[in-house]
Amino acid sequence: MNFLRKIVNPKTKEDEEFYYDLKALLNFKPIKLFHYKKAFIHRSLKMTDSKGKPINYERLEFLGDAILGSVIASFLYKEAPKGDEGYLTQMRSKVVSRESLNKLGKDLDLIRFVQSNINQNQIGENIHGNIFEALVGAIYLDRGYNYCHQFIYDQVIIPYVDLQKLENKISSYKGYIIEWCQKTKRKYVFESFEDTGRQVQKHFSVIVYIDGQKIAKGRATSKKKAEEMAAKRVYYSFQNEINDTE
Structure with a gap:
């Protein structure tokens, strides 16, 4: 060439x-x-x-x-x-x-x-x-x-x-949420499924449940991205409680 x-x-x-x-x-x-x-x-x-x-x-x-x-x-x-x-x-x-x-x-x-x-x-x-x-x-x-x-x-x-x-940056929101749930004895579930819809490129959705309650959803072109997006939304939903436990 x-x-x-x-x-x-x-x-x-x-x-x-x-x-x-x-x-x-x-x-x-x-x-x-x-x-x-x-x-x-x-x-x-x-x-x-x-x-x-x-x-x-x-x-x-x-x-x-x-x-x-x-x-x-x-x-x-x-x-x-x-x-x-x-x-x-x-x-x-x-x-x-x-x-x-x-x-x-x-x-x-x-x-x-x-x-x-x-x-x-x-x-x-x-x-x-x-x-x-x-x-x-x-x-x-x-x-x-x-x-x-x-x-x-x-x-x-x-x-x-x-x-x-x-030092204060969270490198993985999913890991952070899991660690917080384990520390505070909360049950957590990351439920994932393919959610491409009418789009050509494959998409995934992830729903996060805390103690049986649906807290947040993330949707992206990879499962990992969707998990991070959903976990980040969980973090901001519980930010005050998370700060109190640190």
Whole structure:
């Protein structure tokens, strides 16, 4: 494929536009554009190389996830010297949660680079976080760890990582509600079912019952999202009682 060639200087108008957009985003000069182009190719295009191997962002996403986790772990180790392993793990999970990464991808407007055969509104919310991780992977392959470290520091740590706020952030409303119910000896049920209706994309609904009473409902494109949505609504319904028990 033409876009997989190694290029130092843009050769086409499309390459040139992509190069300067990337340069403005990264705050450094990208060298091998094909890594970055691959970071935004959705599997729905079904692209393959000459050996039949898939060309999409998923392997870069895996790589970027590992690098992002290591940079955040290093930062937390230095900035929270009194934190034990459990604390550091929990804080890292909050920084690199799917919700946080999706927000990062949205704030950087990475979706504008994505090539896909699926309408962007139907791809799903996680595309934003996935391509952010793929971008980190592309930076690593192009410029190495130090450039990744600086990019993550500038785009993630400085604008988003506030340890005091993170300590108070609830990473999973479902887990929080279950823990609260167990602590206060309340019976809880998360009832889930497929609720696609007339929509093409599959949807799920989750109803939460506390002590036999229906409290809240959540509906989303995945069971996990629907559970979190419903649990969050339960949290706000019982917020005063929850605060009294803490």
